[in-house]
Amino acid sequence: MTVVTRFAPSPTGFLHIGGARTALFSYLYAKxxxxxxxxxxxxxxxxxxxxxxxxxxxxxxxWLGLKSDFxxxxxxRRFDRYKEVVQQMLAAGTAYHCYASKEELExxxxxxxxxxxxxxxxxxxxxEPGKTLPTPPAGxxxxxxxxxxxxxxxxxxxxxxxEIVFDNRELDDLIIARADGTPTYNFCVxxxxxxxxxxxxxxxxxxxxxxxxxxxxxxxxxxTPPAYAxxxxxxxSDGAKLSKRHGALGVMEYRAMGFMPEAMLNYxxxxxxxxxxxxLFTHEEMIAKFDFDHxxxxxxxxxxxxxxxxxxxxxxxxxxxxxxxxxxWHLRRLNLDPANGPDLKAVIEQQRERCRTLLEMAxxxxxxxxxxxxxxxxxxxxxxxxESATLLEALDHAxxxxxxxxxxxxxxxxxxxxxxxxxxxxxxxxxxxxxCCGMAVxxxxxxxxxxxxxxxxxxxxxxAVSFARSKT
RNA sequence: GCUCCCAUCGUCUAGAGGCCUAGGACGGAGCCCUCUCAAGGCUUAAACCCGGGUUCGAAUCCCGGUGGGAGCGCCA
Numbered sequence: 001m002t003v004v005t006r007f008a009p010s011p012t013g014f015l016h017i018g019g020a021r022t023a024l025f026s027y028l029y030a031k032x033x034x035x036x037x038x039x040x041x042x043x044x045x046x047x048x049x050x051x052x053x054x055x056x057x058x059x060x061x062x063w064l065g066l067k068s069d070f071x072x073x074x075x076x077r078r079f080d081r082y083k084e085v086v087q088q089m090l091a092a093g094t095a096y097h098c099y100a101s102k103e104e105l106e107x108x109x110x111x112x113x114x115x116x117x118x119x120x121x122x123x124x125x126x127x128e129p130g131k132t133l134p135t136p137p138a139g140x141x142x143x144x145x146x147x148x149x150x151x152x153x154x155x156x157x158x159x160x161x162x163e164i165v166f167d168n169r170e171l172d173d174l175i176i177a178r179a180d181g182t183p184t185y186n187f188c189v190x191x192x193x194x195x196x197x198x199x200x201x202x203x204x205x206x207x208x209x210x211x212x213x214x215x216x217x218x219x220x221x222x223x224t225p226p227a228y229a230x231x232x233x234x235x236x237s238d239g240a241k242l243s244k245r246h247g248a249l250g251v252m253e254y255r256a257m258g259f260m261p262e263a264m265l266n267y268x269x270x271x272x273x274x275x276x277x278x279x280l281f282t283h284e285e286m287i288a289k290f291d292f293d294h295x296x297x298x299x300x301x302x303x304x305x306x307x308x309x310x311x312x313x314x315x316x317x318x319x320x321x322x323x324x325x326x327x328x329w330h331l332r333r334l335n336l337d338p339a340n341g342p343d344l345k346a347v348i349e350q351q352r353e354r355c356r357t358l359l360e361m362a363x364x365x366x367x368x369x370x371x372x373x374x375x376x377x378x379x380x381x382x383x384x385x386x387e388s389a390t391l392l393e394a395l396d397h398a399x400x401x402x403x404x405x406x407x408x409x410x411x412x413x414x415x416x417x418x419x420x421x422x423x424x425x426x427x428x429x430x431x432x433x434x435x436c437c438g439m440a441v442x443x444x445x446x447x448x449x450x451x452x453x454x455x456x457x458x459x460x461x462x463x464a465v466s467f468a469r470s471k472t
Numbered sequence: 473g474c475u476c477c478c479a480u481c482g483u484c485u486a487g488a489g490g491c492c493u494a495g496g497a498c499g500g501a502g503c504c505c506u507c508u509c510a511a512g513g514c515u516u517a518a519a520c521c522c523g524g525g526u527u528c529g530a531a532u533c534c535c536g537g538u539g540g541g542a543g544c545g546c547c548a
Contacts, residue, residue, distance in 0.1 A: 010548045012547090043548095045548065049548095102546070109544090112473095112474095114473095115473090116474075161478090166475080166476075171475095184548090185547070189548090204542095208543080209476060209543040209544075210543080233542085235541090241542095270485080274484085276486065276496085277495075277496040278496090296485080298479060298541095299477095299541070300485090301484080303482095303498070305483080305499050306483070309498055310498090312511095316511080353509095414507085418507085430507070430508060439508095441508055441509045441510085444507075445507060446507095
């Protein structure tokens with residue numbers, strides 16, 4: 001049997017971190033067993049579903065590289081099928097019409113709560129042998145309810161939580177089709193998972209309580225229930241639940257913060273899952289090693305510091321071309337022209353060790369791609385002094401005389417310059433940094449000047465000299 | 473309220489009864505290296521929620537408590 005998993009978000013917002021991890025686990029599990037992974041848009045709630053959200057989810061999935069093996073599926077395009085199954089169940093007696101109004105049900109719930117009972121449908125329209133049903137009120141469109149077994153138990157063998165037992169007495173008859181005829185969530189999932197041959201349902205653990213009902217519906221349909229894996233949720237760093245109001249960010253916002261998609265995946269896969277002490281995984285390793293035996297049942301917190309660290313590991317080691325694509329995106333976002341400067345890969349090679357994010361890298365590389373917009377105040381005060389002006393002026397001449405503008409030549413020139421003057425390299429390099437980069441932080445000075453190029457370097461040295469002299 | 477889930481350093485976790493005087497990683501502290509910032513190397517502080525059992529032996533199994541969380545919609 002080939003494994004088929006699915007990621008089934010409802011398009012009511014962007015793809016958040018928890019959803020991304022669920023998608024990743026589903027994807028990895030399918031790939032691990034040479035199976036298929038599909039994306040299904042659960043848009044049966046037409047009030048809340050939006051096209052923007054659908055697009056946002058696709059965008060997030062694409063950025064992360066979680067490709068579906070099929071075209072996306074929309075539940076709204078499967079209404080005929082759901083109706084067909086509802087009719088089937090009605091005919092089989094596993095579902096029935098219920099004419100209770102919303103007001104009526106609300107009152108029922110209120111009464112039950114007051115009596116400290118679990119609020120649930122009381123089965124007033126549920127057909128029983130020998131029971132006389134009320135007469136349907138005129139002009140009321142009924143909903144369709146599933147006839148849940150009255151007793152017995154449902155055992156969910158959850159891949160992460162183990163065996164969970166539910167008493168059927170705790171389950172009421174849920175609505176599977178609204179008065180307007182549209183199907184509801186719990187029903188659509190069941191029909192879809194069944195029709196699409198889903199073998200493993202991997203989802204957030206806020207769904208565990210739905211699982212026994214879904215299993216009952218499946219059984220009423222004569223279908224074999226899939227395996228379930230309920231993954232616990234991801235909390236904010238303060239341990240509070242993530243929500244739009246509280247720190248829930250879309251995956252694309254992590255892109256804006258400067259994360260590599262591969263790093264994001266790596267951080268996410270380790271959140272709740274482990275493989276011994278291993279922290280870093282290639283895409284292939286994730287696929288080969290992922291399993292539910294080592295998925296934690298308890299919720300975990302999103303730790304930004306660790307995420308940054310993982311990202312940094314990727315920046316330090318990933319293929320330059322791969323990084324360049326994202327780096328380019330960030331430069332443009334800062335209104336910089338990637339073409340107006342050194343080769344991106346060469347810049348990345350020099351900056352990758354000192355930046356935890358691509359955003360940071362772009363910001364620290366501005367001076368390679370645009371004219372200086374002034375000097376960092378503190379750095380200039382410290383390093384662009386009257387005496388360093390003399391130094392920089394001499395350096396300007398020395399460097400201008402260089403026959404070749406390459407790293408060894410620049411290295412020799414700057415070091416030799418410092419040596420002949422009996423100065424430590426720092427005394428020379430720091431003023432150059434501020435002059436050429438606008439600040440006292442940059443890659444090694446020889447590399448920096450090389451990448452900056454002769455023209456820009458010499459011009460900036462001259463500008464710094466007059467700047468230093470202009471301040472009294 | 474009812475049902476269900478969860479519980480190892482601040483955080484992510486290793487740990488499937490003896491290998492645990494509890495390991496790794498992030499973050500923290502300190503030292504070394506150093507042209508800046510980093511990176512790197514070394515050292516260090518830091519945890520089995522509590523109480524009962526089971527067992528020769530429990531972080532690991534069972535029960536109870538406590539504390540968190542989820543669900544209880546004609547939402548998904």
